[in-house]
Amino acid sequence: MSDPLIIGGQKLFxxxxxxxxxxxxxxxxxxxxxxxxxxxxxxxxxxxxxxxxEENIVNFVPKGCILMPNTSGARNAREAVRIARMARAAGCGNWVKIEVIADNRYLLPDNYETIKATEELAADGFVVLPYVSPDLMVARKLAEVGAAAVMPLGAPIGSNRGLQTRELIRILIEEISLPVIVDAGIGRPSQAAEAMEMGAAAVLVNTAIATAGDPVAMARAFGRAVEAGRAAFLAGPGEVQRYARASSPLTGFLRDED
Amino acid sequence: MKIFLNGKIADFVEGSSIADLVVLKKLNSNYVIVEYNNQIVQKDSWPEIQLKNEDKIEIFQLVGGG
Structure with missing residues (x-):
């Protein structure tokens, strides 16, 4: 079944x-x-x-992939815009992940500066995917100023702690028409699958794969988990029940009724 | 002549161009991005930009990141 995710006019499978x-x-x-x-x-x-x-990282990205430079290192909107423009000048295309961080302990994004950078770069023709703390009002504002998606964190960057912000992400998925891509904190394929089952449009994973015992095998595992989670979302998971509901008929074998 | 190269003071011969600087530092010109006094300058114009005292040069490259 064809189920592309369309961002910035590009069909992603x-x-x-x-x-x-x-x-x-x-x-x-x-x-x-x-x-x-x-x-x-x-x-x-x-x-x-x-x-x-260092070696040029672009040489290690297979041809045909969309490069998405991030603005890591930016502490405010002005620096994020500067980095985005430099990356575009370097031939990275027009996608950009806005990442504005001024907090060194938890690396939490500055949503306010992120909105400002998103507005400026979207107006300048970039396909802007902002990394944010999951907040409905912020996500609405990002949609209004031209973001191509919103990327809420599941847990702090590199923490491998999974969907700690589950409830807030659920609300974004429900309320925002833009694709919601869970970025940061996903540590296991099962957590990626869970995000996809909830209706996330995609997930962004780095640390969990790059620091695994076998990164290539973990990359494969994540790929499959994301596909499985998406397929489950499309299939429509059954409802959660408080009490047991028998899967096999309980009557008609030795007795007709209890 | 003194310039500011990636935030540090560096000494260069008067009349050097950005292209000269990139060669001198043994950088691969295909990989680096140069800002000259806060403006991005495309590779084509590197040989034409003669550095002056107290010019600010920032040189960047693409690296791994999440």
Whole structure:
């Protein structure tokens, strides 16, 4: 069954977005991308250290993937806009994940600055996917200023703690017409599947895959979990009941009625 | 001549261009993004921009990230 996710005019057939940070080595990245099936891959921008130049990460992203640079390192809207424009100048295309963080302990996003950056970049032709704390009013505002999706966190970045913000994400999915993509905190394929069963449009995973014992195998596991979760959502999960409801007939074997 | 390269003071020969700087620092010109006094400058114009005392150069590259 064809069930594409359409963002920024692009049809996506994989609902797993993959981050490229923290892999044990860059050579593993193309294998992980392929194993996961991801079509959207995030990257970051940093000042060059001329003493220790790094390899160009783009060389490790399979052709045909959509590159989504993030604005990590930005502490306000102005810096996020600057990073986004630089990434576009570097040939990354026009997708951008807005990430504005001024809190070092929990790396929670600054929703207010994120809205400002989203408005400016959407007006400048970017496909903007803002990373936010799940808040309905913020999500509505983001929709109003031209975001292509909203990306609420499940738990703090890199924490592998799963859908701690489950209830707030559920409300966003119910109330917002934009795709809701759960970003950050997903630590296990089961948690990714749960987000998809709830009706999330996609999930973005980095740490859980990159720091797994076998990142490529974990990428594959996440790909399957996301597909399973999406299929379950489309199938319509049965209702939760307080008491047992027999799956087999209880009458008609030895007695007609209890 | 002193310029500010990625926030640090650096010494360069008068009349050097951005292209010269990229070569001198052994950076791959296909991978880096340059801001000259807070403006992004495209690679085509690197040879034409002669650095002046106290110019601010920021050089960036794409890295892994989530």
């Amino acid at each position: 994989s609902r797993l977005f993959l981050g490229t940070g923290k892999f044990p080595n860059n050579k593993m990245i193309p294998e992980a991308v392929t194993a996961s099936g991801a079509q959207v891959v995030t990257i970051a921008l940093r000042r060059v250290d001329p003493e220790f130049p």
